[in-house]
Amino acid sequence: MKRNSDNRLSWSPSDLVTYLESPFAVWTQRMYLEGVAGITPDEESADQKLIYGQGNLHEARHLDRIKETGSDVCEIEQFSPTSKAETEAAIKNEVEVIFQARLTKGDFSGMADFVVLGEPDAEGVRRYEIHDTKLSSKAKPYHIIQLCCYAEMLESMTGYLPERIAV
16 A cells, blocks of 8 residues: 555555455555554565565566467566556557556556456457466465456456456
């Protein structure tokens, strides 16, 4: 959760998952953003930093494999002020793979690992899908919640709900 440019709260799929695990954790994060005295976030542990770094490495390796196939790839810089406009332009131009797509809907926003133009359907139309990389050996329920959030955000940008998500 963070404040956007007009000082409104903006929520991410990760915030929703955190809320499902611990409403108190989200409450304290909000109180921190509100500037309540004495509330500060915990420092990131060495384990959390290691997992985050390994996740980024896993994403980068997957991106390299996609590039090796010759797919048209648009890489969006995470948290760039222009990331939403770049994502919208890539969708409009039907780029095959959008890495770190900035998706939004109302007060929800997030960065999807991969938005991929799927195979043609029966009418020959290709539609975007949400793909995500995870270090886990199998999908967990909160992974699917996150991807469903991204799918709904993508729908607000494309006009259709993706029929497929992939971990």
